[in-house]
Amino acid sequence: MADGVWDWRGSLPETSVMGADLVFDIGATDPQVAAFQGERRRRKADAVYVDMKRQILLGDLTPTSPITEQSLAQTYNCSQSTIREALLTLQEDGLVIRRGYQGTFVTQTTNDEAIILFRLRLNIETAAVDRITPNITQEQLDTLREIAQQYDSIRAKRDKIGISEADIAFHMTMLRFADMPVLEPVLLRTLLHLHRFIITRHTRNLVWIDKITASHHDLIDAIATKDPDRARKMTIQHATTNTIEVTEEVRMEVFAKI
Numbered sequence: 001m002a003d004g005v006w007d008w009r010g011s012l013p014e015t016s017v018m019g020a021d022l023v024f025d026i027g028a029t030d031p032q033v034a035a036f037q038g039e040r041r042r043r044k045a046d047a048v049y050v051d052m053k054r055q056i057l058l059g060d061l062t063p064t065s066p067i068t069e070q071s072l073a074q075t076y077n078c079s080q081s082t083i084r085e086a087l088l089t090l091q092e093d094g095l096v097i098r099r100g101y102q103g104t105f106v107t108q109t110t111n112d113e114a115i116i117l118f119r120l121r122l123n124i125e126t127a128a129v130d131r132i133t134p135n136i137t138q139e140q141l142d143t144l145r146e147i148a149q150q151y152d153s154i155r156a157k158r159d160k161i162g163i164s165e166a167d168i169a170f171h172m173t174m175l176r177f178a179d180m181p182v183l184e185p186v187l188l189r190t191l192l193h194l195h196r197f198i199i200t201r202h203t204r205n206l207v208w209i210d211k212i213t214a215s216h217h218d219l220i221d222a223i224a225t226k227d228p229d230r231a232r233k234m235t236i237q238h239a240t241t242n243t244i245e246v247t248e249e250v251r252m253e254v255f256a257k258i
């Protein structure tokens with residue numbers, strides 16, 4: 001893919017994070033060994049982070065779930081320092097909150113927060129489309145189409161986490177093409193929490209829409225015309241389109257207020 005593409009596939013582990021502890025003897029003094037030890041610990045922490053993020057996005061871990069470093073270290077067969085590193089990354093994403101001696105808790109997106117997040121997403125993405133549409137290159141269009149095709153392939157497998165990662169990759173790549181780096185962490189967290197909001201609200205009642213109105217491909221086609229007004233309208237339509245049918249409560253309490 002072209003430079004500037006949001007790297008998302010590396011965050012999807014090929015193997016289970018369960019297994020032997022990857023941390024070497026902390027008493028090692030050789031600098032090279034110590035560096036390797038730190039790298040292995042970081043990889044383990046990344047794996048724990050990915051697995052816990054998956055559980056939070058799917059609603060398997062909730063605000064009422066007990067989370068302690070000791071129990072997680074036993075579950076993942078690793079050190080508490082590795083768990084602490086993973087939890088800090090989850091906290092940076094806003095998926096957990098650490099309250100000192102009280103412990104660590106999974107956060108929850110409210111209806112009011114979801115409305116603000118949707119509006120924030122619309123503001124960022126319409127601004128990005130305004131910037132890229134007049135000067136979009138064929139190479140950039142091809143890159144976006146490739147990611148859109150990957151999204152479709154993953155969606156066909158009904159992989160909720162996979163389509164979340166692919167959708168984030170698409171929109172973060174578009175923002176990167178717009179050269180708005182300050183907004184990247186903002187949009188990343190916004191998309192992550194909106195995906196979690198939709199998925200967890202429908203965990204037990206997912207109704208997949210057969211044909212997506214205003215799909216990624218439709219958005220790309222609109223951008224390809226180099227007509228900013230058309231691309232902006234499609235961006236708004238796309239942002240308020242879902243891959244699953246939302247409940248009446250979510251439709252009235254959130255989408256009706258966007």
